Amino acid sequence: MQNLASCRIPAVLTALFFVLAPLSSPASGSQDTSQDKQVFRFNISPNGYPPYLIVDNSQPAGIMWDVVSVVAQRLGYEVVAEQIPRKRVDHMLLEGYIDGTPRAKEWADNPEQFLFTDPVVDIEEVFFVPAQSEFAYESPEDLLSKTLVTHLGYRYPLLEPYFADGRIRRFDVSRDRDMFTFVLHGDRFDAAVADRLVGKWILRNEGLRQQFDITGKGISNYGFRLMLRKDWQSFANEFNEELDRMKKNGELDDILANYR
Secondary structure, three states: OHHHHHHHHHHHHHHHHHHHHHHHHHHHOOOOOOOOOEEEEEEOOOOOEOOOEEOOOOOOEOHHHHHHHHHHHHOOEEEEEEOOOHHHHHHHHHOOOOOEEEEOHHHOOOHHHOEEOOOOEEEEEEEEEEOOOOOOOOOHHHHOOOEEEEEOOOOOOOOHHHHHHOOOEEEEEOOHHHHHHHHHHOOOOOEEEEEHHHHHHHHHHHOOHHHEEEOOOOOEEEEEEEEEOHHHHHHHHHHHHHHHHHHHHOHHHHHHHOOO
């Protein structure tokens, strides 16, 4: 019996080898992957952030989308758009459901948990007020007892202490274009806080440009970047190199010109 068992074992192992061999072939590198592209799952949010991210059309557009698409293609990635609500983005990025999202470091709750690329463009937050308004801004003290229309989930570091103790009131809305509607038609609101380029884009497309004034001085000027997981360092390095080339050869300026 012992000799018979020893003879049967090699036969069983041989059978197992032929059954399992196809399952392990991709890891061995024998499968042809020359046509495969890596995927970069990029969050564009449900409402977008025009003109940086535009989701009104079937195909995403906008400054950040265009830049990421161009760079990713050159690095061998296919960009897949994901529409993740702001409050879920950080968790889903850390858990690997998405690979990147546009963000300024100053807007991140826990920036040390993430990796950031070089700035693609600058975000300048200013005040939009009804035309001929007496509103003026030089420092946060000019905003005391005023109510500002702000974007839901956004942080405004310079103003946070004033919001916290109620010296300045904030009223949150989820859509950028609604900020201007509230300011224009609501007596209790003094100004909307928005990026200069974002505000101009919305007012131009809504036919409201002549009904608003824009302050010359703002509350911030931040670099708008890609926020990634820390294990994407190699991608970040290559992204930064390609972005630098686009800035030097005029490609980035050409993209920006499409949205001004």
